[in-house]
Amino acid sequence: MSAWRRHLRDWYRVRPGYWFAQKRYGFGVVPATWQGWALMITTALVAGGIAKLTQRSALYQLLFVPLFAGALWLCWSKTDGGWRWRWGDRD
Secondary structure (H helix, E strand, C coil): CCHHHHHHHHHCCCCCCCCEEECCEECCEEECCHHHHHHHHHHHHHHHHHHHHHCCCHHHHHHHHHHHHHHHHHHHHCEECCCCCEEHHHC
16 A cells, blocks of 8 residues: 555544544545445435436425435534534644
């Protein structure tokens, strides 16, 4: 494994039970485990399916908002260290 990949892996390491790590700069999170990646991919696929099947009608918004609200809540609850603005190594 290259030094760059080891550094990246260690940079986004999380405690057991958490799926996401905080971003180094700015606000937000990144998937750090396979469960986090599975949540992101599943959310994108379901959102794409909803968009395709509903032709972006009112039903689209009715289904889309709870999907992303649920995904956002799960990201928030499974983030190691909470959400706040970060400035790299200063935080």
